[in-house]
Every structure is written in C-alpha cells, then in structure tokens.
Amino acid sequence: MVYSTDSSISETTLSTPLLSAATIGSSDSDDSPPTSHRFAPEAVICQFPKIPSSGSYRSLAVLRGHVGSVSCLALCGEFILSASQGKDIIVWQQPDLRQFAKFGQGNGSVKALVTVGNKVFTAHQDSRIRVWKVSRSSENIFKLVAALPTTKDYLGKFMKQSNYVQTRRNHRRLWIEHADSISCLAVHNGMVYSGSWDKTLKVWRVSDLKCLESIKAHDDAINGLIAHKGIVYSASADGKIKVWGQDKSSHCLKGVLEGHKDVSLNSVIVSEDGRMVYGGGSDGYVMGWEGDEDLGSWKLIYEIKAHQMAVLCMCLMGEFLCSGSADKSIGIWKREIGGGLCNVGVIRGHEGPVKCLQASPSSVGDGFLLYSGGLDKSMRVWWVPKYSTKGEQRSPIEIGFPSSVEVVLRGLKKLQVFGCEKRRQGHIILQNVVSILTIVCPTTTDDSTIKDIQKKQKWKADNYACRGHILNYLADSLFDVYQLAIMIVNDYGREEDENADSDRNYVAKANDGGRL
Template identity: 70%
Template sequence: MPLHSRNGGLSTPLLSSSSAPSSNSSSDTDESPAPSRRHDFPDLHFPIPKPPISPSQSYKSLAILSGHIGSVSCLSLCGEFILSASQGRDIIVWQHPDLRQFTKFGQGDGSVKAILTVGNKVFTAHQDSRIRAWKVSRRSENVFRILDTLPTTKDCLGKFMRQSNYVQTRRNHKKLWIQHADSISCLAFHNGHLYSGSWDKTLKVWSLSDFKCVESIKAHEDAINGLISSHGVVYSASADGKIKAWRRTEKERIHSLVGLMEGHTDVSFNTVVVSEDGGFVYGGGSDGYVMGWDRVGGKRVCEVKAHEMAVLCMCVMGGDFLCSGSADKSIGIWRREMNGGIFRVGVIKGHEGPIRCLQASPFSVGGGFMLYSGSLDRSLRVWWVPKYCDRSEEKSADRFLRLPSV
C-alpha cells in the first residue's frame, strides 16, 4: 500500500536500494564547551546550467528550505529523504523530488547535534547526552518510529549496582562508563558498530545488534567535534588540536590508536573527512585552515588557508572533491590532486549565517553534484555544483533536470 504524506500527497518509497550510511562529522561553535583554550535522482525537474568559464559562477541554487525554529545543526541523506535537525530539537524530513516537507519527528532535551543513517535506521545525537535510534518503516503511519534510547534502560540496570562500572566525570560526580557526561557532538558507523564522540572527551562504541555500549575510550584531552569512518579506521577530531585514528582488533575486540595528526598550536579541529579512496585525511580548523595528511605515512600533504573564519564542516563530493563550510558564511569547493594537495575551484555564497553542516549526494547529476548546506540562518539550501573537470564533462550538463520550484 502506498504511503501518503500528511498533506495528502502520494509519497515515494521510503528507502531505495542504494541507501548508504551518511554521517555528520562537524561540530557546533555557538554552543561549544569551554575548551582548555578553547543515483541519479529520479525525475528531478530543473534546468542545470552548462558550467561557464568562471568556476566562481558555475554553481546553481536550486532551493531554500525553511521551517526550523532554530539554527540548522546537522543533516543527513536517507534514501530519497533529506533529514535536517536544529537546535530547536525538531527534525524535518524533506522529500525528493519536490523538496517539500514530508513530516517532522523528534524527542529529547536540547538540540540535535548529529544525524546518522544506517540502512533503515536513523540515529540522532543530542545535547542531553543521549542517542535516539529510529526505524524508518513503510508499514507505520509514524514513518520515523523511536526504537530505543542509548544507553538503554536495560544496559544501565545491568551495571548500576557495581561500583566498578562508575567513572569520575566531575568533582564529586560519577556516571556509569556507558553514559556520556556531556553533549554528543558526532556519530559514525563501521562494521556493525555505532561510534559517538562527545564534549566529555570520550569516544564510545555501541553494538547495533543489541544497542549495548561495548567500549568507552578516553580519546582526547578536549571536546570531540568530528568523527568519520573509512576503510576500517575511525578518525576523531578534537578541540585539543589533534585528529586521532582508531582501529579495532578482532582478537582483543578493543580499539587501539594507530595514527595521530596534529594541527596548529592552540587551534581546534572542528571537522574531519577522508578521501573516497581512503588515502588522505583532512581536518578543518578554527583558524580557517584545512590541513591534510597521507593516511599511510602520516605525512602532512597540505596546509591551506581556506576561509577567513573557522571551518565548521566538510564533506567529500564525487571522489576528487572536498567542500568546506565556514563561519564566514561561504562554502569552498576544492579539487584534490594526486599527492593529496587541494586547490580551490569555486566558492558558494548565499547563506546569511555560518555554514554549520554539509552533505553531498554520492551520485552524479547532470555533470555535477547535489550539495546540501545547513546554516545558523535557520535554512537548508540545495545547490547543484559542476565537477570542474575537463570540457567533456560540460556536455552532460546540457541536459535538463526538472525540479518544481519550492
């Protein structure tokens, strides 16, 4: 039986077979803790322009989506849905192809800090130090149905009697080691495990089979702002100015530190991404720099002054491209070279506030890519960005994609 949206319109299938995990790896700056320093889209209807000679004018604004009561803090792609969340706790579901609001859902105290899609499940991280697990269901009127809250009540009850299960979080204050003691800022997924990074400086590992917390790592000396998983390694970016690489050993079933990348002195890393081939790691800093390292040797391959203000978020787009969002209200488009270096090929402007989150579609559209950006101006914007490759790519951009106006 087909689903219907709340406004009576016929909806499209909830999740396509091409759905893939999508993570948010950026961090807040407006609510940051006090640090020590402190597939082609079907039936899209819009004329996609042929990339002109000037790359700075080649992007196209397709839609401005509004409706959040607070600043947009994170977003994720979920099949043909776009999920965006705000500091007002509301999560809005936008539906392709018309980019209209499909539904809202949400629960918990404080703002939503991160959204992660894994198959038919959605995980949301919150300022109240909890993770909510949601199921996307075709059979329920409540399409996004709450499954559980992590840590689960069962997991807490099984541990609260033993004093050895408690850790010191602040002076005269203890918590179970499975509980975060501060806002959860980022989420990642790998091989049946969910990873959560928090301003409490810890990285926790959760089993998706039973939602139990299986490991807690004292990962950094300051707040963790970003997480990303790639090729069996999980990378954490922190306000302590370090990006750390973690790998789980199957024999001991614990994570070990396998890499360390350091940035500028007294500069926070707000976000981390990894190139599609897994060969290079890039971090965005509070000083506006984007820095990159060779994953294998750990050698620094680039150090670029990307923005005038802090880099708050980044995403990988189309394999050889990176996007960076900044507090200066701009989005930088970067192409990666063979040696890992990056050079700017475009700048996107239009938001009236800092760019808080970015997400690119993994599929090519009309010789370019769909890019989604969320801002502290409370809007979610949809862009088409060309590949900035060779002239042969321009031919595919001449065809028309049709997207109703919003």
C-alpha cells in the same frame, strides 16, 4: 571565482496536503535492503529558484521549516534528513524536496544523526542517543524505540561500583553514559561511534544497542568523527586527529595527526583510498595528511588558508572537497595529485555560518548535488558543476544549460517551426519549454528583446505553465526539463525549413485555441 545567490531566489511554500508514494527501509534487519511502502504525509512543494546569471553553480532550493539552526544532515536513499538545535528533524523527499515527515520535537537539541538500515540514530545536547525506527502501523512514521544507554544496559551495570567513572569533581557516572553533549556520530559494519564534549569515544552495537567500549580519546572536546574501512578518525578541540583501529575485542590507538598549535579541529574527512586525511581548523585552515592505514603512519603535507573564519564542516565528492565556514561561505576545492587542493569556486548564500554539508552524485549533467545547513535555520540545495583538468569552467551548453538569451531565442524561433509537428502533444511541450527557458534566461539581457519576440510570435503569458506543473508533467527533476529543452532546441534547430508554412499555421491555430 566567487558565486553569489540572486536576490530573487524563492523559498519553499506551503500547499495543501498531497498523497505521495515513498520508498523507505522498514525491515527488521539493519543490513537487509529496504522494502517499499506507501505513506500519505503532509507535503511541502519546493519552488525551485531562478537561475542566477553569474557563476556556474545553481541554487536549486532554500528549504525552511526548522525552528532552530540546522546542525546536521544525512542522506538516505531518496531522502534527506536535516536536524536542528530546535530539537526537530525533518525528512525531505527527492527530487521535488517536499517535506515527507517531521519528528523528534521535545527531545533536546540535535547535534548529529546517522541512518542504519531502517533506524535513525540522533545525538543530543542532553548527552543521550535516541533511536528511531520506521513504522507503518504507527501514526508517527518515525517511532522512538530507545534512548542510549538503554534501560537494560543501565540496570545490568549500575549495581557494580567498578562500572562508575569520575566525570568531574564529586560526580560519577556509569562508563556507558556520556557526561556532556554528544557532538558527532559515525557508523560502520554494525557499529555506531559517538564522540562527545566529555572527551570520550563510545562504541555501540546496532543489533542490541549495547555499549561495548568507552575510550578516553582526547584532552578536549571531540568535534568530528568518521569511520573508513574499519578505521575511526576523531577530530578534537585539542588540535589533534586520532586514528583508532580495531583488534579482536577492542579499539586501540594507531596514530596521532598533529595540527596547528592552539587550534581546534572541527571536522575530519578521509579520501576513498584512505591515503589522505583532511582536517578543518578554527583558524580557517584546511590541512592534509598523507599516510598508510596499514602502517599507521601519517605526515602533514599540505595546508591552505581556506576561509577567513573557522572551518566548521567538510565533505568529499570524488575529486572535489567542499568546506563550510563560520564566514557564511562554502569553498569548492579540487584535489590534486600529491594531496594539494586547488580552489575552483566559492558559494555564498547563507545568512549565517555553514554548519553541515553533504554531497551526492547527480544523474543529470556533469556535476553533483551539494546540501548545506546553516545557523540561518535554512537548508540549501546546490548543483555544482565539475571542471576540466585545468580548473576551467565548462561552458553552460556543455553542461546542459543555454549560455545566453540570444541562443534561447534563436532556438525558440526554429522550435516554433519544427518542434510541434515532430512530437505528440507538441504544443504542450512547446509551452513548457518556453516557460523553462524563460526561467533560465540571464536577467542582464534587455527585457524588450524578449517582449518583442513574445509579441511577434503571440506568446501569451497565461499559456506559461507553472513550474510545479512542468516538473510533474515532463520530468522527475528540473534538470531533466533543462535537458529536454536543450535537446529539442539543438535537434530540431538543425533541420531545414521545409515545412515552415504548415508548421507556422499549426502554431497559430494552437495559440488561437484550435484543436490539435
């Protein structure tokens, strides 16, 4: 099943600055829960797109604002952080996806980022890791507090010759320094791990930002890292995924997962139980290894040609695996018993290779949210439905969306009769529901049918509330409005037509400007 975005998908539009309340971690302790503070950032209001008539996924937003390709994403509570090769980092606030803050300009292309407590760690092409801290007192909400290795760490080691290592011919560096671009970051249990094109894996302590270890990990550039229950997995251009465990004082090699010959591994992810490791290759294959972290043994048991071009990124959400590729598509896969993958959909919409993916659960509907960043300088937000055990799509009604315009129109007819008298401010709700249902009606339906109904029922275009107002008035997210609309249609549509005359008079009076 192939999904493609509608050409009418809207992008973010700038509006005047708004005051907004935000919750963000600003505790001095990295492991402490975040506290709430209020800020007044510049706001960018996200215009949600028209729902496409084909496919079951939903494109919620196309966010543009970066000056370069979007290289990495991170989720942090109600915030989404996106970074680009244009050196800037944007913080988006959910659920309306407004721009909360922008920082990091002028510090080298950003290759990776992670969040730890009230700190943000960013890895850059200039071989440095920068640490940003949330600050209430500063004009800049995200304040640069350190660059790794720190000056203190550097001064403590630069005098001793044994602390220097050969990086290339006639060139030496301290072992705490990366000698090439830092491509990936991972965090676990108070430690930040960095992988670099210099083939090394370094371990940093969050509390004092000190470099604890430098490991000559691979024979080629490290492209991906993930930490899972104290085990670190590194994917490399040498075609291997290496597994690193920690003993009392250092990390040691626990296993090597071999991929295809002469194929670079660009990304790695691990199942929640740690039994399956998946790697994405430059040949378009996704490979799966089954193993035991405690025993330190893994076996390649599955591989599939997932894309026509290189797999650049992957993420897991429960039983689903998502893969982003240089072919501009996102593959949606359902994990099966035994480690296999079943393709349940392909999302198309990016105008360039898909470089990064993140996923989060959705509180509305039977699905999850998927965030993607691409070389087209955009971050896109998708709603991906879950499927039955047979891999079949669930009907739109089951997941909270009208399946056709006929269903919507039938519901509206009944809603006009029963809906208004049943609720306070019923007319306002009715107008908003009509506007939302108009947005989700399939475009393939004859427009004359809609116009005829609107004309007969005296629906006026100027009564349609704007989408942003609907979002702010009725719900915290667009899906809440959908759910409300369907609830009203389903609940009141089943009632008997006992008070039809009085309710019709009520609606007519409301449309004519009468006091309710």
